Amino acid sequence: MRNRVLKIDKGFAQVVEAPMPTPMNDFIVVKQHYAPNCIEHRVYQTGYFEFHESPVHCGHEGVGEVWDVGPMAKGFEKGDRVIVFQGWPCGHCHVCEGGLSPTHCVDLKYPKHVEAANKSASGGNGFCEYRLVPAAMLHKIPDDLSFKHAAAGNCLIGCTYSAMRDHHIGPEHVCLIGGVGFVGHATLVNLKHRGATIIALGRHEGRMKTATELGVDHIVNPEANDWLDQIKDFTPNGRGVDYAFECSGYPYYQQKCLEAVKHYGTLILLGYAANEGSDLKWALNTEYGLCWGHKTITSHFDVNSNHRTDLIQTLRDPWIQKMVDQLVTHDLPMSRAPEAFELLNQKEAGKVYFRPGE
Ligand SMILES: [Zn+2]
Ligand SMILES: [Zn+2]
Structure with a gap:
């Protein structure tokens, strides 16, 4: 048996064969049913790799079944249906011990x-069919939750979930979403689920149409x-929004989102402009x-x-599932990655799921 890995470089994406992995210690091999795309289409566009990537080390989201269990991995057996959470955190720093987001682990x-x-x-x-995962980064999914809906626990409903929880977002809040792509749309779904009033700040026609279908309350064109007056008019006494969620990673929207936040309000940065690397800087006037x-x-x-157990429970909600069905615009064999990356780079796709076995 051989593994299947997606190799990516500028203008290039192809499935290549690689040796099958065998799990050691507390690692587990998961046969992935879906390997969703996050921001990897930018590698295809620019050839820029982040510090943790290489042509054969891209992608981080996934769902599937346990295939092989390392000798020290506890609590899982072959055939268990699981979601894979990204990364390999240390397990003992204050972030890991506190049950916070493993992506922010200090090691x-x-x-x-x-x-x-x-x-x-x-x-x-x-982006591979057979994937090595530390057991601590797997979570079982219930039989009545499809792989498709479970996969939204990665960078869709999942990556935008804890920000809502940590800030206790509720019906009393007016929230702004700036820079609306698939993360913005997923933020919209989580905000709607919690009953907030939502304003989208965006200008892409197709994406604003999707925001409308998902139930956004107001749309403002940043141009x-x-x-700013339009946004403030939608808030009590014109004070500004309680929370702004910046979902593009670009200073253009970061600055506007900060300006729209009320005094004592909060700007939460969810966006990630990976293709710009460390050259992307926001010139912020801190005083004013x-x-x-x-x-x-x-x-x-x-x-x-x-939050994982509660997130999985949320993904069982039929309303959330209906929204996920709208957010996932393409479900393709991994071998068709070039076509998907082209669509994504032309902003003609939302969230794309790859089937690594095909
Ligand atoms: Zn992601
Ligand atoms: Zn850690």
Whole structure:
């Protein structure tokens, strides 16, 4: 048997064969049914790799079944249906001990470390059929939850979930979403689920149409001269929004979102502009932009590990599932990745799921 790995570079994406991984210690091999795309289409567009990536180490989301269990891995057996949460956190820093998001672990390791620890030449990344995962990053999914809906526990309903929980978002809040792609749309679904009033700040026609279908309350075009007044008019006494969720990672929207936040309000950065690397900088005037309004800026990239059980329960909600069906625009064999990346880079796709076995 051989593993199947998606190799990506600028303008290139092809499934290649690699040796099957064997799990050591507390690792488990998962046969993935879905390996969803997150932001990897940007690698295809720019050829820019992040520190944890290489042409054969891209992708981080997944769902599937337990295939092989390492000698020290507890609580799982072959055939268990599971969701894979990303990364290999240390398990003992204050982030890990506190049940917070493993992506923010102070000693996070990445695909090459996973493969080295298992003496394997493949399986450390997300875009592969047979994937090596530390047991602590797996969570069982109930039989009545389809793989498709479970996969939304990754960077869709999952990566936008803990920010809502940590800030106790509810019906009393007016929230802004700036820079609306698939993360923005998923943020919209989580906000709607919690009963908040939602304003979308965006200009892409197709994406605003999707926002409308998902139930956004108001849409404001960031290019309008009075965009800030329009937003404030939708808030009590014109004070500004309680929370702004920036979902693009670009300073253009970060600045506008901060300006739209009320005094004592909070800007939460969910966006990630990976293709710009470390050159992307937001020139923020802290005195007048932040301090005088007593505003808070924070961020969130992934679901807290102590929210996983509740997240899976949320994904069983038929309303959430209906929304996920709208957010996932393409369900394709991994061999058709080039076509999917082209569509994504032309903003003609939302969330794309790959089937790694095909
Ligand atoms: Zn992701
Ligand atoms: Zn840690």
